[in-house]
Amino acid sequence: MASPATAPLPTVRAPSHYPQPAAAQPGVQPEPASPSPAQKVPVVADPGVTAPISIVSSRTGVKDTFAAFSIRNYRYFTMAHFVAVIALWMQRIAQDWIVLQLSGSVAAVGITVALQFAPTLFLGPWGGVLADRFSKRALLMIAQSTAGVLAIVMALLTLSGSLQVWHVYLVAFLLGLVTVVDQPARQVFVNELVGPRHLRNAISINSSIFQLGGMIGPAVAGVMLTAVGGGWAFAFNAVACAFTVTMLSVMRGADLVRSTPAPRSKGMLAEGARYLASKPTILFSTIMAGFVSVFGLSLPVLMAAFADHVFGSGASGYGLLNTLIAVGALAGALASTRRRELRLRSVVVCAGLYGVALLVAALMPSMWSFSTVMVLAGFASLMFLTGANQLVQISTNMQIRGRVMSLYVMVLIGGQALGGLLIGWLAEHFGPHLTLMISGGVPALAALVIGIVLARRGELMLKVSLRFWRPADVVRIVHR
Numbered sequence: 162m163a164s165p166a167t168a169p170l171p172t173v174r175a176p177s178h179y180p181q182p183a184a185a186q187p188g189v190q191p192e193p194a195s196p197s198p199a200q201k202v203p204v205v206a207d208p209g210v211t212a213p214i215s216i217v218s219s220r221t222g223v224k225d226t227f228a229a230f231s232i233r234n235y236r237y238f239t240m241a242h243f244v245a246v247i248a249l250w251m252q253r254i255a256q257d258w259i260v261l262q263l264s265g266s267v268a269a270v271g272i273t274v275a276l277q278f279a280p281t282l283f284l285g286p287w288g289g290v291l292a293d294r295f296s297k298r299a300l301l302m303i304a305q306s307t308a309g310v311l312a313i314v315m316a317l318l319t320l321s322g323s324l325q326v327w328h329v330y331l332v333a334f335l336l337g338l339v340t341v342v343d344q345p346a347r348q349v350f351v352n353e354l355v356g357p358r359h360l361r362n363a364i365s366i367n368s369s370i371f372q373l374g375g376m377i378g379p380a381v382a383g384v385m386l387t388a389v390g391g392g393w394a395f396a397f398n399a400v401a402c403a404f405t406v407t408m409l410s411v412m413r414g415a416d417l418v419r420s421t422p423a424p425r426s427k428g429m430l431a432e433g434a435r436y437l438a439s440k441p442t443i444l445f446s447t448i449m450a451g452f453v454s455v456f457g458l459s460l461p462v463l464m465a466a467f468a469d470h471v472f473g474s475g476a477s478g479y480g481l482l483n484t485l486i487a488v489g490a491l492a493g494a495l496a497s498t499r500r501r502e503l504r505l506r507s508v509v510v511c512a513g514l515y516g517v518a519l520l521v522a523a524l525m526p527s528m529w530s531f532s533t534v535m536v537l538a539g540f541a542s543l544m545f546l547t548g549a550n551q552l553v554q555i556s557t558n559m560q561i562r563g564r565v566m567s568l569y570v571m572v573l574i575g576g577q578a579l580g581g582l583l584i585g586w587l588a589e590h591f592g593p594h595l596t597l598m599i600s601g602g603v604p605a606l607a608a609l610v611i612g613i614v615l616a617r618r619g620e621l622m623l624k625v626s627l628r629f630w631r632p633a634d635v636v637r638i639v640h641r
Contacts, residue, residue, distance in 0.1 A: 227498070229363040234412045235354045241408035243370050245305075248394075248401030250378025252312065254483060255391030256329060257461055258382075258476055259319070263326050267466045271585015273333050274462060275578045280337035281344070282575025286430045288341040289567020293429070293560065297350035298417075302409050304343035309402030311335055312395050319392035340574065345567040348550075352559065356418040361503070361551050368494035368547045372539075375487030383480020433564030442505050442556045445611055446549040447569050449512050452607035453545065454576030456600045457515060459584040460486060463600065466593040472528040485532045489539025496540070497547040506615050508552060511545035513608030519601025523594050538601075546573075 229235050257270050264270075281288075291300060311332050318324040355363045382394050437443050461483065468479035518538035525531040550569075557565045587596040 227362070227366060229355045229359040229366055232355050232359065232416070234416050235351075235359075235363060237408045237412055238351075238354055239366065239370060241405040242367065243374060245401045245405050246371050246374030247378045247381070248312075248398035250375050250483070250487075251382040251385070251394040252315075252398040253461065254379050254382035254480060255386060255394035256315075256333070257465055258386055258479060259324065259391050260326060260329050261465055261469065263324070263329075266589070267462065267470075268585040268589045269326060270462050270465055271459070271581040271583075271588075273329055274459060274581025274585070276330050277333040277337045277340075278574050278576075278578030278581065280334065280341050281571055282578045284338070284341045285345070285571030285575055286433065286564065286567050288343075288570075289345040289433060289564035290429050291342060292345040292349050292563030292567065297346040297353060298409055298412065298414075300342055300346040301350060302406050304339050304346070305402045305405045305409070308336060308339050308343075309399045309406075311339070312399035312402060316392050316395035316399060319390065319395060337578075344570045344574065345563050348554070348566040348570065349563045352554065352562070353417045353419055360554060362498060364551050364554065365494060365498035365500075365547055368497065368543055368550075369491060372487050372491035372494045372543060376484050376491060379480040379483035379487065381480075383477045383484075386476040386480070429564065433561055433568055436557070436561055437565050437568055440556055443553050443565065443569075445505055445615070446508060446552050447572050449509055449545075449604075449607060449611055450549050450569065451572045451576050452604045453512055453515065453542070454573045455580040455583065456603040457519060457542070457580075458573075458577050459580040459600070462581055462584050463588060463593055463597055466588045466596075467528075467531070471593055472531075474528060478528065482528075482532060482535065486535050486539040489536035489541075490543040491539075492536075493540040493543030494547055497544060497551075500548070503548055503551055505552060506612065508545055508548040509608050509611050509615065511541055511548060513605050513612065515541035515545055516601040516603070516605030516608060520598055520605065521601075523597035523601065 230239070256273065260270050260273050261267065315324075315328075315332055318328055351363050351367065352360055382391075385391065385394055437447060464482045464486075465479055468474050468476075468482055472478055474481070515538055518534055518541055522531055522534040522538060525534055553565065553569050554562065584596055584600060587599060
């Protein structure tokens with residue numbers, strides 16, 4: 162296959178219901194000009210080296226906040242995604258809490274997290290190759306069916322009283338293998354559902370749905386763990402997987418915006434890596450995501466330690482902490498749907514603010530003050546994660562997007578495998594307070610370094626304003 166600089170442009174078969182935007186933005190794939198369903202339209206994206214891009218959209222009205230819902234297939238996808246996320250959070254909370262109770266060790270919870278994310282760290286790019294070569298919908302149906310079977314196994318073991326820690330380890334690892342296929346296919350499938358016009362909006366909505374589920378799932382799981390035990394959380398996840406497969410099967414194939422599958426060839430993984438490294442917007446977003454992932458996204462491990470060892474609030478407190486973090490994250494995800502201007506430097510600032518929030522939270526003396534700061538941390542984390550995801554997807558040629566997204570997901574999710582072990586070990590040996598300070602301090606320092614690099618490249622400076630009634634203007638990076 163040709164190198165990224167000479168690769169042939171892919172073609173997309175686009176449905177007629179996608180209108181032409183007012184103007185194409187630098188680094189953004191332009192949309193088809195009122196094509197017929199049978200018309201093939203080239204997706205132009207310069208695969209060569211580009212400077213960090215600024216993506217600016219026209220001012221959006223309230224009605225445009227959920228514009229992607231105008232597409233039938235995306236509504237089906239979102240319904241399934243919402244139910245699945247609630248179930249996923251329920252299973253995650255139940256899984257971590259059961260491991261903590263069976264082993265009495267925070268490090269064991271970290272091992273569980275590491276096993277679940279380790280396959281993505283080592284095999285993630287191959288999931289991207291599959292996403293570029295095969296039907297994304299078919300891959301998702303296979304992945305969700307497998308996840309449903311594993312959830313049934315966990316439910317039966319838990320409800321029968323036979324569950325042991327090694328069972329959880331094994332199932333967590335197998336779920337990690339499912340994630341290798343599921344995540345790249347899911348990321349790229351969103352573009353097939355909504356097309357280039359609504360991609361940014363759809364990514365923000367997906368993040369909002371994930372965080373709304375993150376509010377509901379942990380709260381329900383906390384009540385369920387106290388009332389009937391964790392087995393029913395696994396059973397609910399099995400039902401959610403079946404519902405997802407059903408929604409995927411009833412989508413209209415003719416409405417999907419499909420790209421030409423990438424032909425099988427040697428060097429496909431290397432090509433994706435070269436493409437990522439050649440684009441500063443993608444490269445810096447991925448590097449920043451790596452620091453946040455390893456140090457700042459293993460919060461369930463730390464929240465279990467704070468709930469059980471620091472505040473003594475038990476399973477219900479653990480669920481409450483995760484729910485409050487999700488409240489802030491939901492606010493951040495919804496705010497991202499209204500984001501008019503998307504710049505690499507603003508994404509880096511959000512990552513830095515997230516790190517600072519974690520540092521401040523580590524100093525809070527009570528559960529309520531701690532929870533309040535964690536709401537703010539949740540907001541900053543989703544502003545960063547949503548913005549980084551949008552930049553990576555929009556900046557990538559559609560035919561290679563599966564491989565690029567698999568590398569991004571490998572860093573984001575695989576980093577949590579390392580982070581789960583690291584944070585669990587640190588919490589075990591140095592306590593949750595110091596560990597949380599490290600979790601925030603490292604991403605904050607990384608954001609500062611990357612910010613300095615970008616400032617030197619673009620002759621920028623930091624501007625601080627006291628207009629607290631406009632939070633977006635308090636800290637900004639502007640031209641000198």
